[in-house]
Amino acid sequence: MLLLLSAWGCAAGGLVEVRGARIEDEGDRIRLLIDLSGAFSHNVFALSDPHRLVIDVPDAVLGCKLPVAPGNHAVLGGLRSGVREGDDLRMVIDLKQPVRPKSFQVKPTEERGHGLIVELVASGAAPGQAPGQAAGTTVRAAGKTGGKQAAVRPKATKARELVIAIDAGHGGKDAGAIGAKRTKEKDITLAVARRLAKLVAKEPGMRPYLVRESDTFIPLRQRMARARKQKADLFVSIHADAFDDPSVRGSSVYTLSPRGASSEAAKWLADRENAADLVGGVKLDEGDGQLASVLLDMSQNATLEHSAVAAQMVLDKLGGLGSLHKTRVQRAGFLVLKSPDIPSMLVETAFISNPEEEARLRNGDHQQRLAEAILKGIRTYFQKYPNQSAAIAGDGESRADIAAR
Numbered sequence: 210m211l212l213l214l215s216a217w218g219c220a221a222g223g224l225v226e227v228r229g230a231r232i233e234d235e236g237d238r239i240r241l242l243i244d245l246s247g248a249f250s251h252n253v254f255a256l257s258d259p260h261r262l263v264i265d266v267p268d269a270v271l272g273c274k275l276p277v278a279p280g281n282h283a284v285l286g287g288l289r290s291g292v293r294e295g296d297d298l299r300m301v302i303d304l305k306q307p308v309r310p311k312s313f314q315v316k317p318t319e320e321r322g323h324g325l326i327v328e329l330v331a332s333g334a335a336p337g338q339a340p341g342q343a344a345g346t347t348v349r350a351a352g353k354t355g356g357k358q359a360a361v362r363p364k365a366t367k368a369r370e371l372v373i374a375i376d377a378g379h380g381g382k383d384a385g386a387i388g389a390k391r392t393k394e395k396d397i398t399l400a401v402a403r404r405l406a407k408l409v410a411k412e413p414g415m416r417p418y419l420v421r422e423s424d425t426f427i428p429l430r431q432r433m434a435r436a437r438k439q440k441a442d443l444f445v446s447i448h449a450d451a452f453d454d455p456s457v458r459g460s461s462v463y464t465l466s467p468r469g470a471s472s473e474a475a476k477w478l479a480d481r482e483n484a485a486d487l488v489g490g491v492k493l494d495e496g497d498g499q500l501a502s503v504l505l506d507m508s509q510n511a512t513l514e515h516s517a518v519a520a521q522m523v524l525d526k527l528g529g530l531g532s533l534h535k536t537r538v539q540r541a542g543f544l545v546l547k548s549p550d551i552p553s554m555l556v557e558t559a560f561i562s563n564p565e566e567e568a569r570l571r572n573g574d575h576q577q578r579l580a581e582a583i584l585k586g587i588r589t590y591f592q593k594y595p596n597q598s599a600a601i602a603g604d605g606e607s608r609a610d611i612a613a614r
Contacts, residue, residue: 224296225249226272228322232285239284241276241302243325245269251325253312253514260304261286264312264327269298284308284331306331309594311511370416371591373409374436376446376545377402377419378555381426386451388567395424397570398447401558404580405447412588429544437548443519443587444553446545449570450534451562458563459534462524463555464516465547466540515552515594522593523556523586530575530582534560556583 229244245266252265271290278285286303293299308329315324377399379385385394402419409417418439420432427435436444450461520538527533534557546553558579559566569575 223268225266225269225323227266227269227298229273230275230288232276232278234279234282239329241288241327241329243327244321245323245325246272247323249314249323249325251312251314252517253310253327254518255308255310257307260307262302262304262308262310262327262329264300264302264325265293266298266300266325268296270296271298271300275300278303284329302327302329304329310514312514370414371442372416372418372439373587374418374420374439374441374444374551375402375405375409376432376436376444377421378446378448378545380421380424383426386449386561388451388561388570389455389564390567390571392561392567392571394449394451394561397449397558397561397576399424400573401576401579402447404577405445405583408580408584409587412584415591432545433548436551441551443590444546444548444551445523445583445587446543446553446555447583448555448557449559449561450557452560453562455562455564457534458560458566459532460524460527460530460559461533461535461539461557462520462527463539463541463543463546463557464520465513465553466542512548512550512552516546516554518594519552519587519590520554522589523554523583526582526586526589527556527558527579530578 226246379395406417
C-alpha cells in the first residue's frame with residue numbers, strides 16, 4: 210500500500226488534536242504513527258546526551274495517551290509530551306542509541322484522517338539494513354504487494370565526493386546592501402564564498418562548487434538550477450544583512466519555511482518534465498500526478514529537516530566569532546532556498562549596516578574566520594549524517610525503487 214503524503218501545511222483554525230498514536234516495531238526499524246484531527250505542520254530533530262527524538266507540532270493538543278515503549282527495547286526508552294510557547298505540542302522519544310529519523314505527513318482519506326509517520330532507524334544500520342543484519346540479506350519493506358510482504362535488497366553504494374554548492378549572494382547589477390563606507394554586499398559575499406571554497410577543497414571527500422565565481426548577475430532560480438546540475442549535497446548562500454538601525458548586529462542563518470516549500474511544490478508539479486527529473490527519472494504518465502506529488506513530498510520533508518539540522522550546526526559555529534542576531538535558525542520564503550531535494554541555508558554573516566561589523570567584514574582575516582566557522586558547521590553535519598543524500602532519496606532506495614514498490 211502506498212502512503213499518500215502531504216506537503217507541510219498550516220493548522221486550519223484553532224488547535225489540531227492528536228487523537229491516537231501507536232508504534233510499529235520491526236526490530237531496529239520503528240515507526241510512530243500519529244492520527245490528527247486536521248491539517249498541521251511539524252518539525253522532527255534528534256538530540257544527544259542523552260539521545261532523544263523531538264517531534265514539534267505547532268498549535269496542537271494531545272487528546273490521547275502516548276503508547277508505552279516495549280520493555281527492554283534495544284532502541285526505545287520511553288515517550289513523553291509537553292507544551293511549549295503557549296499552544297505548541299512537543300512529543301519526545303527517549304532513545305537508547307542514536308537514530309536516523311524520517312517523517313512523512315499522510316493525506317486524509319474517506320477512511321482515515323490526517324496522519325504523521327515518524328520512522329526511526331538505528332544509526333549503526335546500513336541504508337536499508339537493520340544493524341543486526343548481514344549485508345545482502347533481504348529487508349522487509351513497509352508496504353505490501355499482492356497481499357504478500359514486499360522485499361527490497363540493499364544496494365551496494367559507491368563512495369563519492371560530497372558536493373557543497375557555495376552561493377555568493379547578489380552580484381553584477383545587484384550590489385545588495387551597501388554600508389556607510391560604501392562597502393557592497395556583493396563584494397563581501399564573493400570574498401567569503403571564495404575562502405570557503407578553498408577550505409572545502411582541502412576537506413577529504415568534499416568538493417566545492419562556486420555558484421557565482423565573479424562579479425556577475427545570476428537570477429535566483431538559475432542559482433538553484435546550477436546547484437542541482439552539480440548534484441549538490443548542500444547549498445549554502447552567503448549574505449550580509451542590513452537594517453535601518455545601525456546598532457543592530459550579529460549573524461543569523463535561515464532555512465526555507467514550510468509555506469515556501471508548499472508553494473514551490475505546486476510550481477514543480479505543474480511542469481511534468483521538472484517533476485520527472487526531481488523524482489529520479491520515474492516515467493510520469495498522465496495519471497501519475499499523485500505519484501509525483503507523493504515522491505516530491507518525501508523529498509521536501511526530508512530536505513527541510515536536514516536543512517534545519519545543518520543550519521543550526523553552522524549557526525552554533527558562527528556564535529563562536531561574536532554575537533548572534535538570532536540564536537535559533539530562522540525560517541523564510543527565500544527563493545534561493547527552494548530546491549526541493551538539496552538541504553539549503555542562507556547565512557547572514559553580519560550586518561553591513563553596522564559600522565563596526567562593516568569594518569570586520571572588509572577585513573580579510575575576519576572573512577577567513579567566517580569561512581572557517583561555516584566549514585566547521587558543514588563538517589559537523591556530514592560527520593553526523595554521512596549518508597544524508599541516501600536519506601533524502603529514500604534511505605537506501607532510489608525514488609524510482611519506491612515508485613515501483
